[in-house]
Amino acid sequence: MKGALIGCGFFAQNQLHAWRDIDGVEIVALCDQDAGRLAQSAADFDISRTYQNAAYMFAAGGFDFVDIATTVGSHLPLVRMAAEAGMHIICQKPFAENLEDARVMVAAAEDAGKVLMVHENFRWQSPIQAALEVVKSGGIGDPFFGRFSFRSGYDVFSGQPYLAEGTRFIIEDLGIHTLDIARAFFGDASQITATTKRVNPAIKGEDVATMLLAHEGGATSVVDCSYATRRTPETFPQTLLEIDGTEATLRLDAGYQLTVTGKAPLTKDVSPPLLPWAEKPWHNIQESVQTIQQHFVDCIAQGHPPQTSGADNLKTLALVEAAYLSAAEQRAVRLSEL
Ligand code: NAD
Ligand code: 89Y
Structure with a gap:
């Protein structure tokens, strides 16, 4: 399974490490508005496709799921974009700034027939x-x-x-x-x-x-x-x-x-x-990142809701x-x- 990750900040480094250790998964593209963070993560994890604009990344395609690791303000537009591009989606918590936005995101993934999981680890x-x-x-x-x-x-x-x-x-x-x-x-x-x-x-x-x-x-x-x-x-x-x-x-x-x-x-x-x-002391959280990401992959493979x-x-x-x-x-x- 090929994935793309949006938001190469503080916590995404854990997610990138965990993806690297999950069998059958490869992160093939990265996106961050911040050029420095984008370049650093691309170098650290040897990922050649990089984008500062998520719309361009979705337009280029070539992946099956997207991992949204940005802070909450960008979740609604990014989840909508991902659903429209036909991607399975894993999105960081807090999922939304309010319940109305969260319901819109759930409906968007349902309409696309794709798995949407919140990284509630x-x-x-x-x-x-x-x-x-x-x-x-x-x-x-x-x-x-x-x-x-x-x-x-x-x-x-x-x-x-x-x-x-x-x-x-x-x-x-x-x-x-x-x-x-x-x-x-x-x-x-x-x-x-x-x-x-x-x-x-x-x-x-x-x-x-x-x-x-x-x-x-x-x-x-x-x-x-x-x-x-x-x-x-x-x-x-x-x-x-x-x-x-x-x-x-x-x-x-x-x-x-x-x-x-x-x-x-x-x-x-x-x-x-x-x-x-x-x-x-972060190892407790870091291990759960690996476990939840494995759960996401297993759910897609087996057709179960996360x-x-x-x-x-x-x-x-x-x-x-x-x-x-x-x-x-x-x-x-x-x-x-x-
Ligand atoms: P951060 O600010 O360090 O990183 C976010 C990155 O996203 C930044 O580099 C920013 O430039 C980028 N970004 C924002 N909007 C973007 C967009 N539209 N397109 C492309 N890039 C964009 O934040 P962080 O501390 O890594 O936190 C990210 C999320 O992870 C938060 O929602 C936070 O609550 C969550 N988090 C979860 C856990 C956990 O255990 N589940 C732990 C820590 C943080
Ligand atoms: O952002 C928070 C989280 O999800 O786990 C701990 C944290 O990093 C700080 O409260």
Whole structure:
């Protein structure tokens, strides 16, 4: 399968490394408006076809899928262009700036009859997958409560300066992953209540969010995120879990330690592997990039919809929108309102 990648920035380097290691895939073209970044990635990954304008790249063709690794503002036009060019599409999170744009993108890919997957990779982290396996196989009985927690003081702004500039920050950038993990464990939510706070005076958006979700299946979860939390050891970029079931409690604690207390007790180190091109502490995220991209390829080959398809991601995005609405209006928001 031949692919093209648009957006040769900070995070795309991980995606390019991962594509290089996936059997049967070759990235044959690159696009970035920034000539310097484009040239650097082309040289690093030995890719000869380069474009500063995506329309020209699609017109030239010669590939089956496109990996959109740009920031959210360009996703709508690029996904539309890709669907019109008849490409399978993988697009970075946050998928869209609002639900309306996201629905337009999902419809465009459906009309083209092509796979559209959102690069919603956190649920694919191997420690999260290990915990999911225990819960989904009935290892804790019926889960009734979950805490999905990401708290850190890591400086994400040096690598991603745009994160300091938007009026929205942690829910849209990071909480979106944590909300998606909550959905992976407990299914869709019918109601959310959220509070937000900005602690860091140097940024525009909120860097703390605490969310309470009522899931359709009857479970309750707390999704809490912070980039204003000092910790020793620093846990970036770990999502910590505590899930109570009728027969046991599962915890994924700092340092990737998985324990089950109660029925079939378990203590296990579920640390992610350090891939040859990866570096700590990002290795947890980097491994999930490889896993989700492999999932995309497998889904196309086998004709299955991806777990984190564009259509599925509408539900995660709806939670993001509902969380901001809840915080702004200081009330519980039913997802059916959106
Ligand atoms: P970045 O700003 O470093 O890179 C984006 C690149 O896209 C830039 O080089 C820019 O010139 C290029 N670009 C923008 N619009 C373009 C267009 N229309 N045509 C061609 N090139 C264009 O951003 P980043 O930090 O790499 O983040 C990219 C996306 O990845 C964001 O949406 C971010 O949220 C996401 N991200 C995801 C994860 C994850 O774990 N899934 C982690 C970090 C970042
Ligand atoms: O952009 C974010 C993401 O998706 O994972 C971590 C991150 O890089 C900073 O919050």
